Amino acid sequence: MSPNDGDAPAVELDGLKLAFHAGTPDQRIALDNLSLALNRGDFAVVIGSNGAGKSTLLNVISGALRPDAGSIAVDGVDVTRAPVHRRAAMIGRVFQDPMLGTAPALSIEENLALASMRGRRRGLGLALDHAARSRFAALLEPFGLGLEKRMAAPASLLSGGQRQVLALVMASLVRPRVLLLDEHTAALDPGTAALVMQATQRIVAEGGLTTLMITHNMAQAVEYGNRLLAMDAGRIKLDIAGAEKTSLSIDDLVRRFAGDADHVLLRSRANMAAGPADATGAKG
Amino acid sequence: MDALVLYWNLVPVTLVQGLAYALVALAVMIPFRILSVPDLSSEGVFPLGACVAAALIAAGVSPIAATLAAIVAGFFAGVTTALIHLKFRVHSLLAGILTITMLWSVNLRVLGKPNQPIFGQPNLFDWISPAILMNLNLQILVFAVLLAVLVGALWWGLQTHAGLALRGVGANPSLAPALGVNVVLYTSAGLGLASCFSALAGALLAQQQGYGDVGMGVGMLVNGLASVIIGESITGRRTLLRQVLAPVVGSIAYYQLASLALSIGLEPSDLKIATGGFVLLTIGWPVLLGRKTPASRAF
Numbered sequence: 372m373s374p375n376d377g378d379a380p381a382v383e384l385d386g387l388k389l390a391f392h393a394g395t396p397d398q399r400i401a402l403d404n405l406s407l408a409l410n411r412g413d414f415a416v417v418i419g420s421n422g423a424g425k426s427t428l429l430n431v432i433s434g435a436l437r438p439d440a441g442s443i444a445v446d447g448v449d450v451t452r453a454p455v456h457r458r459a460a461m462i463g464r465v466f467q468d469p470m471l472g473t474a475p476a477l478s479i480e481e482n483l484a485l486a487s488m489r490g491r492r493r494g495l496g497l498a499l500d501h502a503a504r505s506r507f508a509a510l511l512e513p514f515g516l517g518l519e520k521r522m523a524a525p526a527s528l529l530s531g532g533q534r535q536v537l538a539l540v541m542a543s544l545v546r547p548r549v550l551l552l553d554e555h556t557a558a559l560d561p562g563t564a565a566l567v568m569q570a571t572q573r574i575v576a577e578g579g580l581t582t583l584m585i586t587h588n589m590a591q592a593v594e595y596g597n598r599l600l601a602m603d604a605g606r607i608k609l610d611i612a613g614a615e616k617t618s619l620s621i622d623d624l625v626r627r628f629a630g631d632a633d634h635v636l637l638r639s640r641a642n643m644a645a646g647p648a649d650a651t652g653a654k655g
Numbered sequence: 656m657d658a659l660v661l662y663w664n665l666v667p668v669t670l671v672q673g674l675a676y677a678l679v680a681l682a683v684m685i686p687f688r689i690l691s692v693p694d695l696s697s698e699g700v701f702p703l704g705a706c707v708a709a710a711l712i713a714a715g716v717s718p719i720a721a722t723l724a725a726i727v728a729g730f731f732a733g734v735t736t737a738l739i740h741l742k743f744r745v746h747s748l749l750a751g752i753l754t755i756t757m758l759w760s761v762n763l764r765v766l767g768k769p770n771q772p773i774f775g776q777p778n779l780f781d782w783i784s785p786a787i788l789m790n791l792n793l794q795i796l797v798f799a800v801l802l803a804v805l806v807g808a809l810w811w812g813l814q815t816h817a818g819l820a821l822r823g824v825g826a827n828p829s830l831a832p833a834l835g836v837n838v839v840l841y842t843s844a845g846l847g848l849a850s851c852f853s854a855l856a857g858a859l860l861a862q863q864q865g866y867g868d869v870g871m872g873v874g875m876l877v878n879g880l881a882s883v884i885i886g887e888s889i890t891g892r893r894t895l896l897r898q899v900l901a902p903v904v905g906s907i908a909y910y911q912l913a914s915l916a917l918s919i920g921l922e923p924s925d926l927k928i929a930t931g932g933f934v935l936l937t938i939g940w941p942v943l944l945g946r947k948t949p950a951s952r953a954f
C-alpha cells in the first residue's frame with residue numbers, strides 16, 4: 372500500500388452507501404450514494420445536523436466502519452477493504468473525546484514515540500532516546516502549553532485542551548495523507564476550543580495537510596478551511612469552495628442551507644455560535 | 656516463640672517458593688496491568704508447563720528441550736485465550752476459564768495419567784549443577800538470577816517500539832489501531848508471552864519437585880493476584896520498573912506471610928480463604944478509609 376504521488380486526489384470517495392440496521396424497521400441510511408474528492412491540501416469542514424452522516428463518513432474513511440457499497444481511495448490507493456491499523460499508515464485522526472486521542476497511562480513522550488511509528492514496522496529498538504526526546508519536545512514547544520517541560524508526565528494529568536493538542540501533534544507526527552478531525556473541539560470550553568483550533572490551523576498549514584474536519588460550530592465552519600461541505604441524510608447538500616468560501620458569512624450559510632429539513636436546528640446552532648461577541652463574523 | 660522459630664527455619668524453603676512462583680505473578684501482572692485484559696489462564700497454563708515437561712522428560716527428552724517445549728505450549732495456550740477473547744468477542748475472563756477447562760483435558764492427555772513422577776530423571780537443575788537440588792541456598796540463587804534476567808528483559812522489552820505498542824494497546828485500545836497497531840496481533844503476543852512465564856514456572860517446579868501433576872495449578876491464579884497486589888502496595892506503580900518488579904517483590908512477601916500464618920497455627924486448608932480475605936483487605940482498606948473510590952478499582 373505505497374501511496375502513489377501522481378495526480379490522484381488525496382481522498383476519493385465513490386458511491387459510498389451505508390445503512391445501519393439494514394432490512395429492519397429501524398433501518399437508517401447513514402451514507403446515501405456519497406461521492407467526494409478532496410484535492411491535496413484541501414481543508415474541508417463538514418457541517419450537518421445529528422444523524423446527517425458526518426461521523427459515519429469519517430469512520431468509513433478511517434476504516435472503523437465498512438461501507439455496504441462504494442470505494443475509498445487515499446492518494447490513489449484503494450483502501451476500501453483495509454483494516455484500520457493498515458490504512459492508519461496514511462490517515463491521522465483526532466477524536467471528539469479527549470480521552471480517546473492519547474494513551475492516558477503513557478507519558479507525553481511515550482505517546483509521541485508510539486505515534487512516531489504510525490505505519491512503520493515496530494522493532495526492538497528503544498522507543499525513546501535522547502534524540503527522540505529532544506525532537507518531541509521541539510514539536511510541542513511552539514504551542515506554548517509548557518508540555519515540552521513535562522515530557523515524562525502521564526497524559527492522564529493533562530487537561531482536555533492539552534490532550535487534544537497532543538493528539539493533534541500525534542496524528543500529524545508521521546505526515547498523514549489525510550487528517551480526520553471528528554469534532555475535536557466539541558468537548559472543550561470556548562477558550563480552550565479556540566486554542567486547539569489555533570493549534571489545528573498551525574499544524575494543517577505547516578504540513579499542507581489535506582484535512583477533513585467535522586464541526587457543529589458555525590463560526591468555526593466559516594472561519595476555517597478552504598472548503599465547506601454541508602451534509603444531510605447521508606448526502607453532501609452543499610459544497611462551497613474557493614472565493615465563495617472565503618467570503619462566506621454565518622448568515623449566508625444558514626440561508627444557503629435553508630430549505631433542508633434540519634435548517635431550524637442549524638439556525639439555532641448558528642445563533643448560538645455567533646453570539647454577541649462575534650456577531651460581526653469571525654473572519655480570521 | 657516456637658511459632659517464630661518454626662517460621663524462621665522455613666524461610667529458605669519459602670523463599671525458593673516465593674521466587675519460583677514469582678514467575679506466575681509476572682504472568683498474572685502482564686495481562687492485568689500491561690494489556691488491561693484480565694486473564695485467568697495461568698491456572699491451566701502452569702500445570703500445562705509442568706505436564707509437558709514431565710511427560711517429555713519421562714519419555715527421555717532432554718530437560719532443556721522439555722522446558723522449551725513447555726514454554727512454547729504455554730505461548731499457544733495464551734494465544735488461544737487471546738483469540739477466543741478477540742475473535743469471538745468473549746469476555747477475557749470467560750475466555751480464560753474456557754482455556755483452563757480445555758487445558759484440563761489436554762494436560763491429562765499429555766501426561767497420560769494424573770501424575771507423572773520424574774524423580775531421578777535428568778532435570779534442568781542437575782544439568783546446571785547436581786548440587787542445586789541438595790541445597791536451598793543454591794536454589795534461591797538460581798531462581799534469583801533467572802528472575803533478574805527475565806524481569807530485566809521484560810523491563811527493557813517494554814521500552815522498545817514493539818513493547819510500547821503493547822502498552823499502548825493496554826492503555827487505549829481504540830487509539831492503538833488509529834496509530835497503526837494491530838490490536839489482535841499485540842494482544843495475542845502479550846497473552847502468549849505472559850503464558851510463557853506460567854508454563855516456565857510449571858516446568859521448573861515439576862523438575863524441582865520431581866513430578867508433574869494435572870492438579871498443580873489449583874489456586875495458582877489467586878496466589879499470583881495476591882502477590883501482584885501486595886507487590887504493588889510495596890513498590891507502587893509509578894514507573895515501569897516498579898510495575899515489573901512488583902510481582903517479584905509481592906510473591907516473596909506473599910509466601911513469607913503464608914508461611915508465618917501456617918507457623919502460628921493456620922491449617923494449610925485454611926490458606927485459601929486467608930489469601931482471598933487478604934486480597935480483599937488490601938483492595939478494600941483504602942476504600943474503607945475513604946482514600947480511594949471503588950471506581951478507581953485495583954483490579
